[in-house]
Amino acid sequence: MKQKCALLLVLVSVLVVAFGCAAFAAEKKIVVGFAQIGAESDWRVANTNSIIKACEEAGIELRFVDGQQKQENQIKALRDFITQGVDVIGFAPVVESGWDEVIEEINDAGIPLILSDRTTDIEGTDYYVTWMGSNFIEEGEKAGNWLVEYLAKNGRDKDQINIVELQGTVGSGPAIDRKKGFENILAKHPNLKITQSQTGDFTRDLGRTVMESFLKKGEKIDVLYAHNDDMALGASQAIKEAGLKPGSDIIIIGVDAVKGAFEAMVAGEMNVTVECSPLLGPQFVEAVKKIVAGESLPKITYSIEGVYPQEVAKDVIDSRQY
Numbered sequence: 001m002k003q004k005c006a007l008l009l010v011l012v013s014v015l016v017v018a019f020g021c022a023a024f025a026a027e028k029k030i031v032v033g034f035a036q037i038g039a040e041s042d043w044r045v046a047n048t049n050s051i052i053k054a055c056e057e058a059g060i061e062l063r064f065v066d067g068q069q070k071q072e073n074q075i076k077a078l079r080d081f082i083t084q085g086v087d088v089i090g091f092a093p094v095v096e097s098g099w100d101e102v103i104e105e106i107n108d109a110g111i112p113l114i115l116s117d118r119t120t121d122i123e124g125t126d127y128y129v130t131w132m133g134s135n136f137i138e139e140g141e142k143a144g145n146w147l148v149e150y151l152a153k154n155g156r157d158k159d160q161i162n163i164v165e166l167q168g169t170v171g172s173g174p175a176i177d178r179k180k181g182f183e184n185i186l187a188k189h190p191n192l193k194i195t196q197s198q199t200g201d202f203t204r205d206l207g208r209t210v211m212e213s214f215l216k217k218g219e220k221i222d223v224l225y226a227h228n229d230d231m232a233l234g235a236s237q238a239i240k241e242a243g244l245k246p247g248s249d250i251i252i253i254g255v256d257a258v259k260g261a262f263e264a265m266v267a268g269e270m271n272v273t274v275e276c277s278p279l280l281g282p283q284f285v286e287a288v289k290k291i292v293a294g295e296s297l298p299k300i301t302y303s304i305e306g307v308y309p310q311e312v313a314k315d316v317i318d319s320r321q322y
C-alpha cells in the first residue's frame, strides 16, 4: 500500500510539473527590444505609438528605448538588448554610418534584427532579416515633380526659381535620399536652383531658426523644400515673422503628410506634402511573429504612399490617422 501511494505521488508530481511547463511555454511572451531614434517630429511620435500599440495588441513584451537623436544612446540600447537576450531587435538607425561593430555583436549573439524606417551603410543585406520603410529617393522625386508641374500650371516654368532647402538630420538616410531625389528632377530644369541649403535636424525649432537665417540673407526666395513637415511648419513661422505669406509669397513643400501639414494647407499656408507613412507597427509585429515562427521574409517592404497638394487637403484632413 505504502509503495503504491508513493508511486501515485511521484506520478502526480510529474504530471503537475509537466502541465506547469506546458502552461509556461504557452504563456512565454516574445520579448522585443526596439531602439528608436527619438521624438524629433510628429512623424516619429506617430511611429512610436504605432509600434507600442501593435506590440501591446499582440501580447509582445516591448523594451522600448528613445535614443534622443543620439547615436551613442542607440548603441548602448542595442548592447543592453544583447545582454538581456531579447528574442528580436528592432532598430531605426539615426544616421547611416558607424554601426558596424554593434551590428556584428548582434549578429554574433544570433539575435534577429529588423530595420524599421531607416537603413545603414553596411554592405550587403545579410546582417538583418527584413527592412520596412519608405523609398526616400522617390519621395524627393515626387516633391520635385510636383514643383515642376505647379510652376507650369502657374505659367512660371520659364522663370528663374530660387529654392531654399531644409535638410533632415545630417548623414541620415531620408536626408541624403530626399535631397538626391529632388536634385534628380532639378537636373532636368536648369532654371530651378537650390540657392541655400542647411540642416534643420528634422525639428520644428531648427526649421524656424534656419529659415530665419535664410531670409536674413536678403536674397529672393521662391520655394522652400523641407525634408519634413515639422521643419516646414517651423519655417512657416519665420516667414510670417518676416512679414511674408507662407504658401503664396513662398511656395512650401514638405514631406510626411502629418496632420499639422494638412491644417497649414487648409489655411493656405503650405502647398504640398509628400506622404511618408509612420504607421509601421502592424507590419513590424507581423515580421516579429514570422521570425519567431521560423518563416522567411522579404528583405525590403516599401510603404505605399501618395502626394497631397493644397487643393485636396480640406477633403482628406479628417481621414488622416497621424
Ligand code: GYE
Binding pocket: 040, 041, 042, 043, 044, 117, 118, 134, 174, 202, 227, 228, 229, 230, 255, 256, 276
Ligand atoms: O520623415 C521625419 C522623421 O525617418 C522617415 O524621420 C523618417 C523621418 C521623417 O523625423 O519627420
